[in-house]
Amino acid sequence: MAHPTTIIIFGASGDLTRRKLIPALFNSYRKGRLPQTFQIVGFARRPWDDAQFRSLLQEGLVEFQEKSFNAAKWADFAPRITYFQGNLDVPEDFIRLREHLPTLESGPTNRLYYLATSPEFFVPIVQNLGQAGMVHEHEGWRRAVIEKPFGHDLQSAQVLNEAIHTVFAEQQVYRIDHYLGKETAQNILYFRFANTIFEPVWNRNYVDNVQIAVTESVDVGRRAGYYDEAGVIRDMFQNHLLQLLSLVAMEPPASFEADAVRNEKAKLFQAIRPLRLADTVHAQYDGYLQAEGVAAASQTPTYAALQLYIDNWRWQGVPFYLRSGKALADKNTEIVIEFKKPPHIMFPDIDDKDFSANTLSLCIQPDEGIHLKFEAKVPDAHTTQPVDMEFHYDSSFKGNSLPDAYERLLLDAIRGDASLFTRSDGIEAAWQLVDPIIQGWKTHPEAPPLATYTRGSWGPKEADALLARDGRVWRHGCMH
């Protein structure tokens, strides 16, 4: 971290820069975690100067990170930010940038190129960087951080990977999935592999089913233009839900080194049985069609639920149920591992039906923690009742606020740790799994029809039926 570093943000006038990137960099700066010598260059089309750019970023910081804003620190930080006006698809503007950067840098400097643009600019930016000779590593490393969505299907992801690989080597590429930067998502591997008592039961012998839910109360809001093209599978499943699945289901890597972790994820994805349309539900919330930017009679799902299987020794026969949607009752991300019931109930006053299974809930957000539910004897009675053993970050780690995912991910990219970034094979494997579903819903004669659900509900009744046919229900282990 002693080496000078320049962070160049392409698409710097966009929301992501104000909302996430600058607050993350500012917080890392406050904590003394950025390289001693660094600067941030915002590249965008608008005719702004440094002062205008800084003041917009400052407003964003105050709006989104009011608690951590500190005027004195900002006064130190802001002069390191400059603005460069340019077009993402004009090669000459990259030549100008190449000539401009050394005027800010003194001597060999690392460069992090952050592609915070809409996806149609990913290839032009990469090609322009290549053509301008800005990718070779003679004078420090060169890395590219690429935002999502990474392609819109397998083929486009492959084309994008190929275009990137003609310019950058894979180890220079950092594909972001911000769910992997969440503390609680990272904790899944620590929970599993820094303890001894959970892993022995983490398999088909003890686990009845696993549920992964990422529910959101917000609707598509002002993003309807993008969302109507994408839909919930591309927006949430291809990336975030499958990444959470890989953390919960992968085999232990031999080390925490980036490729060791990503190799295990790749193996896991390869072991997922192709999804069957009959094991899926897709639905749209009432009122979605009225949102501005949504096509008339759009069939885009805003909710989906899937059942899948992992064909390996650990998970054979254990169903994994995944669901995600917008305009639902509450925002909640959780993974529930439901264990099998005891093989025999010896207590005469307890009916097998009344006996609930043990569940372990990994609460990713908003109430971050872990809950273990088990049966306890009701005092002065011969029956039992489920009780909860709970860990909450805010009470166990008082004073350590949970950093935003982008803070960790940006620092990792600067440090050169790619373990929380998706490798090209991981991205392609995820598309390979979900593509047939997206296509099948549109064209397959036996695909389930698009269901509807009421805003503010927990989703369509069809999603309950998906579990009910196996005698199961969706669990809310993190919410009381």
Ligand code: BG6
């Ligand atoms: C993004 C999706 O990747 O994740 C959004 O594009 C979604 O539609 C968001 O709202 C959810 O992220 P978080 O961190 O708020 O759970």
